[in-house]
Amino acid sequence: MIYFEDMEVGAERVFGSYHVTREEVLEFARKYDPQPFHLSDEAAAKTHFGRLAASGWHTAAMTMRVMVDCLTEDRQAGLGSPGVDELRWLRPVHPDDTLTVTGRILEKTPSRSKPEIGSVRSQITVTNQADVPVMHFTSIVLMLRRPPSASD
Amino acid sequence: MIYFEDMEVGAERVFGSYHVTREEVLEFARKYDPQPFHLSDEAAAKTHFGRLAASGWHTAAMTMRVMVDCLTEDRQAGLGSPGVDELRWLRPVHPDDTLTVTGRILEKTPSRSKPEIGSVRSQITVTNQADVPVMHFTSIVLMLRRPPSASD
Numbered sequence: 001m002i003y004f005e006d007m008e009v010g011a012e013r014v015f016g017s018y019h020v021t022r023e024e025v026l027e028f029a030r031k032y033d034p035q036p037f038h039l040s041d042e043a044a045a046k047t048h049f050g051r052l053a054a055s056g057w058h059t060a061a062m063t064m065r066v067m068v069d070c071l072t073e074d075r076q077a078g079l080g081s082p083g084v085d086e087l088r089w090l091r092p093v094h095p096d097d098t099l100t101v102t103g104r105i106l107e108k109t110p111s112r113s114k115p116e117i118g119s120v121r122s123q124i125t126v127t128n129q130a131d132v133p134v135m136h137f138t139s140i141v142l143m144l145r146r147p148p149s150a151s152d
Numbered sequence: 153m154i155y156f157e158d159m160e161v162g163a164e165r166v167f168g169s170y171h172v173t174r175e176e177v178l179e180f181a182r183k184y185d186p187q188p189f190h191l192s193d194e195a196a197a198k199t200h201f202g203r204l205a206a207s208g209w210h211t212a213a214m215t216m217r218v219m220v221d222c223l224t225e226d227r228q229a230g231l232g233s234p235g236v237d238e239l240r241w242l243r244p245v246h247p248d249d250t251l252t253v254t255g256r257i258l259e260k261t262p263s264r265s266k267p268e269i270g271s272v273r274s275q276i277t278v279t280n281q282a283d284v285p286v287m288h289f290t291s292i293v294l295m296l297r298r299p300p301s302a303s304d
Contacts, residue, residue, distance in 0.1 A: 032213040033220055037232065047231065056233060057216050061184040061209045068185055079199065080189070081208060083240035083289075089233065137235075 002076040003146035004118035007108050015070040015101040018062045020054060022095035028058040053092035059099070059135050060087070063126050066101040077144035079117065087137035091128070098129045106138065116145050154228040155298035156270035159260055167222040167253040170214045172206060174247035180210040205244035211251070211287050212239070215278050218253040229296035231269065239289035243280070250281045258290065268297055 029038035033055035036043030041052045054062075071078060093099065103122045111117040119142050126135040181190035185207035188195030193204045206214075223230060245251065255274045263269040271294050278287040 028213075032217045034217075034224075035220055035230075035232075049232070055213075055216070056235075057209070057213045061180075061207075061213065064207070064209050065184045065186075068187055072186070078187075080187075080201070081241065083208075083238070085239070086235070086237055087239060088235035 001144075002074050004077070004108065004110070004120065004143040005146045007105055007120050007143070009105050009108060012102065012104045013070075015103060016066045017098055017100045018066050020062065020093060020095055020097045020099060022052065025052060025054045025058065025095050028061070029055050033057060049092045052095055054094070056089040056135070059089065059093045059126065060137075062099060063101050063124065063135065066099070067103075067124070079142040079144065081139060081141050082119075083140055085138040085140070087135070089135055091132055091134045093128065093134050097134075099134065100127050101125075102127070103139070110145070116147075118143055118145055153296075154226050156229070156260065156262070156272065156295040157298045159257055159272050159295070161257050161260060164254065164256045167255060168218045169250055169252045170218050172214065172245060172247055172249045172251060174204065177204060177206045177210065177247050180213070181207050185209060201244045204247055206246070208241040208287070211241065211245045211278065212289075214251060215253050215276065215287065218251070219255075219276070231294040231296060233291060233293050234271075235292055237290040237292070239287070241287050243284055243286045245280065245286050249286075251278050251286065252280075253278050255291070262297070268299075270295055270297055 026039065037047045037049045037053055038055050044050060044052050101124065103124050105120060105122050107121040109119050111119065119140055122139045124137050124139050125133055127133050178191065189199045189201045189205055190207050196203050196205055253276065255276050257272060257274050259273040261271050263271065271292055274291045276289050276291050277285055279285050
C-alpha cells in the first residue's frame with residue numbers, strides 16, 4: 001500500500017493516456033452536455049471550437065479514468081476527494097486526440113482532527129498529442145496515514 | 153436571446169432537478185471512475201460513503217445536464233466556459249437521490265480584449281431531496297454581449 005507518508009512534495013509523474021473517440025464524445029454530450037458545439041462539427045464550426053469538441057466535463061471524466069487506473073495499480077490508500085480548485089479548460093479536445101495526464105505534488109497536510117488521515121494537493125495537467133495543455137486543475141485527495149504496524 | 157447585459161448580479165434561480173439511478177451511477181463509474189465505493193454497496197460500506205455513492209465527476213456531469221437544459225430553453229448566448237473554481241463534493245450522492253441545481257450570479261466582467269464578449273461568475277449549488285448541499289462550485293461562463301442592433 002502507498003500511504004500519505006509516501007507522497008513527496010515536488011514529485012512528478014505521468015499517470016497515463018486516453019484516446020478520445022468521436023462516438024464517446026457524442027455519447028457523453030448527448031447524455032450530459034448537449035450544447036450544439038459538443039454534438040456536431042457543423043455547429044462547432046460556427047464557434048471558437050472550430051470542429052466537434054468534447055464537453056469539458058467529459059475531459060475531466062476521461063482524466064479521472066486515467067488517474068484511477070494508475071492509482072489502483074499502485075494500491076494507493078485514497079479515501080476520495082473533497083474537491084478540486086482552479087479547473088481550467090484551456091484548449092478544445094477533439095475526436096482522435098490522445099490525452100496524457102501528469103501530476104505534480106504541491107502540498108501535503110496531516111488532518112488536525114483525524115490522526116489517521118492526511119490531504120494531498122496536486123497540480124494535474126492534461127496535454128494532447130501535440131503536447132499542448134488542454135486542461136489543468138488542482139486536485140485534493142484524502143489518504144490514509146501509514147499505520148504504526150504497517151510494514152510495506 | 154439572453155445576453156451578457158441581461159445577467160443581474162445577485163439574481164438567483166433554480167435550474168431544475170435530476171433523479172439519480174443505480175444503473176447510471178454504476179455505468180458512469182465503470183467507465184470513468186472505477187473506485188470500489190462507486191461500484192458496490194459492499195465496498196462503500198467500508199468507507200465514509202456508507203453505501204454506493206456516485207462519482208463526484210458524475211455529480212458534476214448530471215449538474216451540467218440540468219443547467220444546459222435550462223439555458224437551451226432560455227436561448228442564452230453562452231460561448232462555453234474557461235473553467236470552474238472551488239468545486240467541492242460536500243456529501244455523498246446515492247442512487248435514488250434527486251438533485252436540485254440552483255445558481256446565484258456573483259460577478260460580471262466585460263472582456264477587455266473582445267468587446268463582443270463578457271464573463272459571468274456564478275455560485276452553483278446542488279442539494280439533495282433532504283435539501284442538504286452535496287456539491288457546489290463557482291462557474292465561469294463566457295457570453296455574447298447584446299449587439300447594438302438586437303431588439304430582444
